[in-house]
Amino acid sequence: TRSTRPQRLLHAVQKNATRGDPRSVINAIDQFCRHKEWAMNVGDEKGCILDSVVSEVNPSTVLELGTYCGYSTVRIARLLPPGAKFITLEFNPKVAKIARQVIAWAGLEDKIQLVEGASGDLIPKMKEQFGVETFDLVFLDHWKDRYLPDTKLMEECGLLKKGSILLADNVICPGTPDYLEYIRNSPRYKSQYFKSHLEYTKVEDGLEKSVFLG
Numbered sequence: 001t002r003s004t005r006p007q008r009l010l011h012a013v014q015k016n017a018t019r020g021d022p023r024s025v026i027n028a029i030d031q032f033c034r035h036k037e038w039a040m041n042v043g044d045e046k047g048c049i050l051d052s053v054v055s056e057v058n059p060s061t062v063l064e065l066g067t068y069c070g071y072s073t074v075r076i077a078r079l080l081p082p083g084a085k086f087i088t089l090e091f092n093p094k095v096a097k098i099a100r101q102v103i104a105w106a107g108l109e110d111k112i113q114l115v116e117g118a119s120g121d122l123i124p125k126m127k128e129q130f131g132v133e134t135f136d137l138v139f140l141d142h143w144k145d146r147y148l149p150d151t152k153l154m155e156e157c158g159l160l161k162k163g164s165i166l167l168a169d170n171v172i173c174p175g176t177p178d179y180l181e182y183i184r185n186s187p188r189y190k191s192q193y194f195k196s197h198l199e200y201t202k203v204e205d206g207l208e209k210s211v212f213l214g
């Protein structure tokens with residue numbers, strides 16, 4: 001039977017990237033998605049904005065919602081200080097299996113805890129099951145209609161502290177209108193929009209960075 005797009009992306013990494021070299025894994029995926037097959041990685045343009053936010057926050061605890069093939073996971077993990085706790089959630093077991101291999105090819109498996117399941121189920125378990133107090137940085141990149149309910153859930157579960165940063169992908173395309181409306185009008189957040197483009201295209205998209213004010 002025909003391979004899946006994530007499988008073909010993994011093969012491109014194994015063929016073109018150097019084991020243990022995160023930068024070459026990032027480049028191999030970007031080349032594959034630009035010249036062979038589009039895939040919904042955050043990409044290199046928005047990826048540079050992600051890099052700058054991660055470097056600025058220098059987080060001890062990170063949550064990523066939406067691993068996919070591990071592209072943004074590798075981008076984030078390569079910038080984390082030693083000892084940082086990085087949890088990434090993936091809903092689709094087949095995709096998670098590919099992501100584990102991409103992350104391993106980059107040599108970053110010891111920095112990342114990939115958990116399979118739904119954010120709505122796992123977020124309430126973060127403290128007890130994963131030993132997390134609060135998250136310094138959350139990267140939202142999963143189902144676009146889950147950004148708002150999961151943000152409210154993280155607030156309710158006490159997973160955000162004064163200064164916690166939420167960085168949301170795709171706020172224009174595919175779009176997260178209810179999340180944007182909430183986060184831009186809530187007195188509990190200070191938000192900033194980083195205009196960019198949908199990965200590997202000329203279509204407008206952007207990242208919304210929001211600071212939790214407590």
Ligand SMILES: O=C(NCCCOCn1ccc2cnccc21)c1cc(-c2ccc(F)cc2)cc(O)c1O
Pocket residue numbers: 040041042065066067068089090091092117118119120141142143144146169170173174198199
């Ligand atoms: O849909 C997208 N991402 C989400 C994947 C499933 O995520 C499911 N998922 C992953 C953890 C997780 C945890 N709990 C529940 C669901 C959970 C997504 C889509 C596009 C896109 C843009 C234009 C198009 F024409 C077509 C697609 C671009 C992106 O950058 C995206 O991120």
Ligand SMILES: [Mg+2]
Pocket residue numbers: 040041042141169170
């Ligand atoms: Mg995305």
